Amino acid sequence: MSAEPQTAMEAAAGAVSPARNVMVVGVGGQGVLMISKALALIGQTQGLQVKQSEVHGMAKRGGVVFSHVRFGEEVWSPTIAKGEADALIALEWAEGLRWIEHLRPETGVFIADTRRIVPPFACRSRRHGAPMAYARETPAEALEKVGEGYALDATAIATGLGEPRAANTVLLGVLSISMDAPVADWLAVLDALTPQKSRAINLEAFKAGRAWAEAARDDPSLRFDAGFAERVAYADAPDVSVALDINAAWCKGCDICVKLCPERCLALDAQQVAYLKEPQACTGCRVCEWLCPDFAIAVRTTVHDARTA
Amino acid sequence: MNRQARLQAAGDVLPLMGNEAIARGAWEAGVKVAAAYPGTPSTEILESLARYPATDLYAEWSTNEKVALDVAIGAALSGVRAIACMKHVGLNVASDSLMSQSYIGAHAGLVLVVCDDPGIHSSQNEQDTRLFARFAGVPVLEPSDAQEACDFTRLAFELSEAFDTPVIVRSTTRLSHTRSVVRVGERVVPPSKGFVDAPGKTVTIPANARRLHPKLIAREAKLAAWFETSPLTRWEKGDRRFGVVTGSTAYLYVKEVAPRASILKLGAAYPLPEETIRAFAASVDRLLVVEELEPVLETAIRAMGLPAEGKAFFPRLGELSPELVRAGLAAAGLMEAAPAAIPLGIEPMARPPVLCAGCPHTGAYLALRGIEARVAGDIGCYTLAAVEPLRSIDTTVCMGASIGNAVGMAATGEKKPVVATIGDSTFLHSGIPPLIDAVYNQANITVVILDNAITAMTGGQDHPGTGRTLRGEPAPKVDYEAICRAVGVDWVRRVDPYDVGHMYQTLREAIVHKGVSVVISERPCVLDPVKIKGAPLAVAQEGCVACQSCMNLGCPALTWADGLYDGRHKVKIDAAACIGCTLCAQVCPSDCIQPMALA
Ligand SMILES: Cc1ncc(C[n+]2csc(CCOP(=O)(O)OP(=O)(O)O)c2C)c(N)n1
Numbered sequence: 004m005s006a007e008p009q010t011a012m013e014a015a016a017g018a019v020s021p022a023r024n025v026m027v028v029g030v031g032g033q034g035v036l037m038i039s040k041a042l043a044l045i046g047q048t049q050g051l052q053v054k055q056s057e058v059h060g061m062a063k064r065g066g067v068v069f070s071h072v073r074f075g076e077e078v079w080s081p082t083i084a085k086g087e088a089d090a091l092i093a094l095e096w097a098e099g100l101r102w103i104e105h106l107r108p109e110t111g112v113f114i115a116d117t118r119r120i121v122p123p124f125a126c127r128s129r130r131h132g133a134p135m136a137y138a139r140e141t142p143a144e145a146l147e148k149v150g151e152g153y154a155l156d157a158t159a160i161a162t163g164l165g166e167p168r169a170a171n172t173v174l175l176g177v178l179s180i181s182m183d184a185p186v187a188d189w190l191a192v193l194d195a196l197t198p199q200k201s202r203a204i205n206l207e208a209f210k211a212g213r214a215w216a217e218a219a220r221d222d223p224s225l226r227f228d229a230g231f232a233e234r235v236a237y238a239d240a241p242d243v244s245v246a247l248d249i250n251a252a253w254c255k256g257c258d259i260c261v262k263l264c265p266e267r268c269l270a271l272d273a274q275q276v277a278y279l280k281e282p283q284a285c286t287g288c289r290v291c292e293w294l295c296p297d298f299a300i301a302v303r304t305t306v307h308d309a310r311t312a
Numbered sequence: 313m314n315r316q317a318r319l320q321a322a323g324d325v326l327p328l329m330g331n332e333a334i335a336r337g338a339w340e341a342g343v344k345v346a347a348a349y350p351g352t353p354s355t356e357i358l359e360s361l362a363r364y365p366a367t368d369l370y371a372e373w374s375t376n377e378k379v380a381l382d383v384a385i386g387a388a389l390s391g392v393r394a395i396a397c398m399k400h401v402g403l404n405v406a407s408d409s410l411m412s413q414s415y416i417g418a419h420a421g422l423v424l425v426v427c428d429d430p431g432i433h434s435s436q437n438e439q440d441t442r443l444f445a446r447f448a449g450v451p452v453l454e455p456s457d458a459q460e461a462c463d464f465t466r467l468a469f470e471l472s473e474a475f476d477t478p479v480i481v482r483s484t485t486r487l488s489h490t491r492s493v494v495r496v497g498e499r500v501v502p503p504s505k506g507f508v509d510a511p512g513k514t515v516t517i518p519a520n521a522r523r524l525h526p527k528l529i530a531r532e533a534k535l536a537a538w539f540e541t542s543p544l545t546r547w548e549k550g551d552r553r554f555g556v557v558t559g560s561t562a563y564l565y566v567k568e569v570a571p572r573a574s575i576l577k578l579g580a581a582y583p584l585p586e587e588t589i590r591a592f593a594a595s596v597d598r599l600l601v602v603e604e605l606e607p608v609l610e611t612a613i614r615a616m617g618l619p620a621e622g623k624a625f626f627p628r629l630g631e632l633s634p635e636l637v638r639a640g641l642a643a644a645g646l647m648e649a650a651p652a653a654i655p656l657g658i659e660p661m662a663r664p665p666v667l668c669a670g671c672p673h674t675g676a677y678l679a680l681r682g683i684e685a686r687v688a689g690d691i692g693c694y695t696l697a698a699v700e701p702l703r704s705i706d707t708t709v710c711m712g713a714s715i716g717n718a719v720g721m722a723a724t725g726e727k728k729p730v731v732a733t734i735g736d737s738t739f740l741h742s743g744i745p746p747l748i749d750a751v752y753n754q755a756n757i758t759v760v761i762l763d764n765a766i767t768a769m770t771g772g773q774d775h776p777g778t779g780r781t782l783r784g785e786p787a788p789k790v791d792y793e794a795i796c797r798a799v800g801v802d803w804v805r806r807v808d809p810y811d812v813g814h815m816y817q818t819l820r821e822a823i824v825h826k827g828v829s830v831v832i833s834e835r836p837c838v839l840d841p842v843k844i845k846g847a848p849l850a851v852a853q854e855g856c857v858a859c860q861s862c863m864n865l866g867c868p869a870l871t872w873a874d875g876l877y878d879g880r881h882k883v884k885i886d887a888a889a890c891i892g893c894t895l896c897a898q899v900c901p902s903d904c905i906q907p908m909a910l911a
């Protein structure tokens with residue numbers, strides 16, 4: 004091979020100034036697409052090339068949605084490489100955290116609504132004291148990890164204006180302070196994109212977001228939603244072990260407990276008597292005890308806890 | 313100006329999604345007949361075509377992809393330009409028609425748009441359509457952005473007529489769902505060629521097929537020669553130390569990371585312009601191939617005896633990206649690797665897709681889970697019932713497989729009752745022949761038809777059971793019970809899945825019936841075609857014993873409240889998300905889920 008990697012690389016490097024990269028993320032139905040379209044239009048009004056790419060395959064069913072918007076003199080790739088997003092707008096808190104590493108270290112701007120949409124998946128472990136499997140980072144912690152960050156309860160601001168769904172436009176207003184386009188252009192774009200009946204509220208929402216961001220830019224202590232921590236409640240309950248006493252003589256094999264156990268951990272044995280087939284799954288919820296018509300089941304719980312012991 | 317009017321204006325520059333651009337290209341080419349079965353990421357092509365006036369073109373949702381291609385073939389043989397669109401796996405269904413039509417040719421322009429899904433964003437596999445093109449001996453064009461999507465589609469019709477061949481336009485999820493500006497053109501409708509009237513060509517009896525096959529092979533050579541000089545093959549001269557052969561969106565990633573590299577951009581992945589490739593190879597020190605998925609170009613170029621390097625550095629799985637192309641060029645020693653990202657130590661939270669709050673499928677699978685059956689599933693929103701908490705599907709192979717799979721399971725003497733579950737659109741797509749098979753062979757199975765009156769998974773398209781056409785006009789409506797009875801099922805029940813007890817009881821009866829039993833679960837999708845929102849329920853906190861029975865529905869409107877009972881989380885309902893289906897109230901043992909006013 005005669006290629007000199009360094010020389011090849013020099014020759015391969017581009018001359019045009021790099022494109023601006025904005026990621027918009029959220030969950031299905033939140034309006035990720037509206038924001039992306041607004042950004043694409045803003046890019047166009049500034050006379051730039053624009054590419055906007057989204058993944059919305061399973062979006063409707065509460066899944067993750069994300070969209071990449073790139074604009075510049077010359078834009079090739081429709082997607083933004085990890086570590087190259089200039090700004091990240093998150094319409095939901097945990098989604099912002101999911102994509103935070105896509106931001107440019109040092110300079111990337113992080114803008115997130117602190118509202119939580121907790122998926123059923125996060126409430127999966129149901130034992131005593133099981134924590135909710137939702138992202139744990141608080142706004143203050145997240146903002147420490149990025150160049151410039153804004154974490155606000157945009158949904159509350161939008162609700163105050165009379166339309167919670169305008170939270171996305173509030174966030175767009177926040178973003179607008181770190182972009183060159185004049186306010187009039189933003190308002191014109193929103194005017195073109197929003198339906199008649201919610202137009203006025205969306206314009207207000209944009210201005211509210213922009214006003215919030217201008218204040219927060221000058222005073223970093225305003226950049227995060229301080230009320231957030233109070234709203235995150237995690238159970239801090241004792242460690243409990245559970246055992247089931249099933250009186251085989253009283254059980255008539257009616258199957259009620261088997262069918263109604265939420266953890267599906269009971270079964271009937273060969274003699275048609277209920278038994279705890281999967282003891283590790285039992286949460287001690289007592290549904291079987293309460294529902295057994297023959298009082299054949301008793302649930303015993305033992306608390307092992309340093310604090311109460 | 314409304315959207316339709318904007319789409320009409322020639323010479324305009326419009327931001328279009330790849331799929332809209334494909335539709336635009338077809339419309340400009342004067343397409344007269346368009347047919348498709350929905351499938352992500354291809355669905356928006358026909359939806360966009362149907363926004364053009366009915367006087368311009370006929371557009372239909374077909375019952376499946378093979379029917380769609382057959383409709384397009386019929387139209388092309390009758391002398392007008394025709395298009396069929398599908399997702400990658402749709403071509404498996406349509407392949408029988410394609411393999412024969414490749415012998416017959418086209419007559420009027422016949423274009424097949426196939427959208428691949430590298431990375432499996434919303435599919436069951438990531439097969440590469442370029443291999444199919446090679447198999448069928450038909451050219452495959454690969455646009456890289458929306459402008460090319462429009463231009464290549466228009467050109468595909470020209471090629472189809474010039475070389476008398478079906479032409480595949482291959483898109484990918486990324487192209488189909490990326491919006492960029494397109495300079496649009498005029499619509500030019502070529503005069504109808506009239507019916508082909510050449511039975512020696514259009515009737516594939518063995519004697520004819522034997523004569524047609526050598527023509528197909530000669531056609532390949534002619535196409536390859538045409539691609540040598542066509543603008544579709546673009547040699548971008550640059551740094552001579554390494555040259556990259558590429559196409560499709562992979563081209564964009566190469567331009568992004570190595571804008572000065574020598575590039576041979578192939579607008580067609582098959583057949584290949586061998587002379588140009590040889591000349592390109594000779595002009596550079598190292599020859600690389602950057603392509604998504606299978607090493608189609610690489611293998612063909614190596615077969616020419618050229619030292620192409622590709623999959624040694626670039627993945628054969630998943631979607632390419634600027635990061636991966638850069639990493640590959642770095643691994644090949646041609647670029648510096650990107651600096652490693654600094655991990656921020658945040659663990660991403662799992663957020664898998666879920667059935668909607670109030671989805672009618674939830675009740676059906678909740679009841680089914682109680683039955684403890686062996687369940688052969690199918691493809692649609694309801695496939696989500698395969699995972700916790702509903703976890704009541706054992707197998708999902710591909711569209712229409714469930715009933716046949718169930719017949720096979722029952723034939724092995726499976727001890728559990730055997731049940732097949734299949735959505736309404738899927739049943740019409742490919743569920744009827746296997747149902748006939750089950751009846752004919754007296755299989756002991758239960759079939760649950762999940763009639764939510766829409767093709768939901770792909771975003772809410774009409775089908776023959778909805779009573780509306782693609783253009784929203786009224787249409788005859790399939791009667792599922794009548795179909796089942798007509799093919800010889802004598803045990804059929806219709807049930808509302810919002811009544812879990814009734815559904816459970818009906819399933820219990822169905823599984824003890826000897827032979828084929830059919831349960832039709834009837835409730836419209838809550839999302840499409842209209843959003844359904846009833847009065848929400850609420851959990852009376854003081855009554856909730858945190859048993860988690862309701863959480864077994866996986867309803868996204870249900871989450872944990874702050875309060876605890878006996879150390880476990882109580883539950884609350886998000887009133888904005890709840891549609892009031894009452895399923896949770898039906899399973900709550902403490903009766904604490906009530907209408908809002910009472911709770
Ligand atoms: C051959 C093939 N064509 C299309 C698709 C895309 N696809 C997946 S599910 C689905 C439709 C499902 O509709 P239905 O059976 O009514 O179930 P629903 O989503 O409404 O619950 C389609 C078209 C596919 N996976 N395979």
Ligand code: SF4
Pocket residue numbers: 247263264265266267268269279284285286287288289290291292302
């Ligand atoms: S206490 Fe009874 S009903 Fe509850 S999880 Fe354990 S076995 Fe199941």
Ligand code: SF4
Pocket residue numbers: 063064666667668670671672673693694764768769837838839840
């Ligand atoms: S889109 Fe319809 S069928 Fe699909 S999950 Fe939602 S309600 Fe169910």
Ligand code: SF4
Pocket residue numbers: 669670848849865867868869870885889890891892893894895896897
């Ligand atoms: S009634 Fe219950 S199950 Fe139905 S949508 Fe509301 S919370 Fe979900």
Ligand code: SF4
Pocket residue numbers: 851855856857858859860861862863882883899900901902903904905
């Ligand atoms: S089923 Fe009823 S009691 Fe059990 S957790 Fe749900 S709301 Fe509470």
